[in-house]
Amino acid sequence: MALIDLSKQIALGIDIGGTNTKYGFVNHRGEILEKGRIRTDEYEKVEDFIDALYQKISPLMKKHSNQTRLDGIGVGAPNANYYTGTIEQAPNLRWKGIIPFAELMTKKFGLPCKMTNDANAAALGEMMFGAARGMKDFIMMTLGTGVGSGIVSGGSLIYGHDGFAGELGHTIIKPGGRKHWSTGSEGSLEAYASATGIAITAKKMRAEFPDSMLNQYPEEEINSLVVHECAKKGDPTAIEVFRYTGQKLGEALANFVMFSSPEAILLFGGVIKAGDFILKPTKLHMERNLFPIFRNKVKLVFSELDEADAAILGASALVWEK
Amino acid sequence: MALIDLSKQIALGIDIGGTNTKYGFVNHRGEILEKGRIRTDEYEKVEDFIDALYQKISPLMKKHSNQTRLDGIGVGAPNANYYTGTIEQAPNLRWKGIIPFAELMTKKFGLPCKMTNDANAAALGEMMFGAARGMKDFIMMTLGTGVGSGIVSGGSLIYGHDGFAGELGHTIIKPGGRKHWSTGSEGSLEAYASATGIAITAKKMRAEFPDSMLNQYPEEEINSLVVHECAKKGDPTAIEVFRYTGQKLGEALANFVMFSSPEAILLFGGVIKAGDFILKPTKLHMERNLFPIFRNKVKLVFSELDEADAAILGASALVWEK
Structure with missing residues (x-):
């Protein structure tokens, strides 16, 4: 029986954002x-977008075809539906309605294609390549312009x-x-713990404290x-500003812990650059709001993946998800 | 190849509460x-409790041993740990510390024994025998003296x-x-949506409205x-009182839906006797707080199991859990 050389299997990872789409070939390591x-955002029609993607990627596929085996395509995209392979009513994409994206990709590339939203993909990435290696129960929180999440329970994404x-x-x-600038909901986690939310908090607080250094910067x-x-x-x-944000985030995380009792919560995205300024109050208020059986058990850690590559x-x- | 007659397989179900313990033999139907x-509560030592249980149950095991096959024992108990088969620091039981309950049961009964908390057991009961038959993703909320929950995702309990x-x-x-009468936490779901919480709300509201019929009853x-x-x-x-309770419950359920996106939320326990008085505001406020992609998708239904038997x-x- 011949062993499969896992180092020769590769996957095509594609991360679709509102402005840019990144892609890469990734091996098992x-x-x-x-x-x-x-x-x-240059393509009004999704078919034209996929054609352009194929133009760029197919020469690379040929280049690697002798030495590797391309197992399939994985796509992270906003409002992507894992079960149907569709992108549904994504507010920040030009393609409206329900787009059968995975099916169109398979037709063009001749390869199986799986999709999920970007935060779920990030969670899988952490489990396979990052700080969640070997974990079966964890929550991934992406704190960027918005707040996303991927939840792994018993080794599988929920x-x-x-x-x-x-x-x-x-x-x-x-x-x-606080009213959310786009959804209109009142008091959502994203309204406080995203980079957007932090900017709002900072603008409010600097108005209250004229001595703050924050007043040396123009509004924008x-x-x-x-x-x-x-x-x-x-x-x-x-x-x-970070203490307040950490308090709100920590209170939210406590509730999430009492839902799925994860081994760890991984934080990812631009907001975590603030380091201990945000991590310490988050940890404090998470622990304070936990029911006793959950206390001092959950690791709160930053992602280990390079932000530029994590999405791919x-x-x-x-x-390769089981 | 002989087919197994599923109707002849039985399980021993045991529900341990602070005051009473109920047991029963259950078949696949x-x-x-x-x-x-x-x-x-009569047994200071857990070993004596198990002896007493065995005295009661072993004659029944003998009686049914010719016609059926007893596959094992399932136990629902407060603070029961599924992985270790232990009861840990249960506040309403006399046996303190960490009790290796499943191990003690197996020694006494000579049968495999699995444990989980009562709300998780109730969720499994609904999935096997009740309103959640055929569902792979649902949340069970037990609204009694306290508020418990069991969450099923992808066909398995979390x-x-x-x-x-x-x-x-x-x-x-x-x-x-609102401060919780026993945990001391402030603003927990249990403080509002349990029978205990409803009584507190009722006492507050009747004080504000002297004309209310509720004032015809003594405090206790x-x-x-x-x-x-x-x-x-x-x-x-x-x-x-029910509208306010339903609002709080509905707001909480909306958050739970955005966590695990269940097909249904099942409500169980004494509180649901209030019927539409609680169901309608719960549904209204759940929908109102959902992110649009989740709206008008989640069934909010009452349990179908008889309350007296559901725990067993x-x-x-x-x-029989997979």
């Missing part, structure tokens, strides 16, 4: 053999009956709280990076 | 062939890394809200049954 990107499980950014953590430059800069210089208002790695992990 | 109960997943009654739905008689009686007679305050059926279902 999580090495990216080739990568590239095209614009997403997809739910319709494929849309794990929208923890939209859970309401403060009923009647206030973002979580600037707040981090000011916090590092010791500005109490900037530090308070995560999408490729879909191909 | 969910029929209870024998049942009985002993006091839980146990989490330590076996304690699914403590949704302890999630905080209103930060800084105010419970969710009395509130239901008054609501049926048209008392606006009693109706408002659920515990027995553990034996």
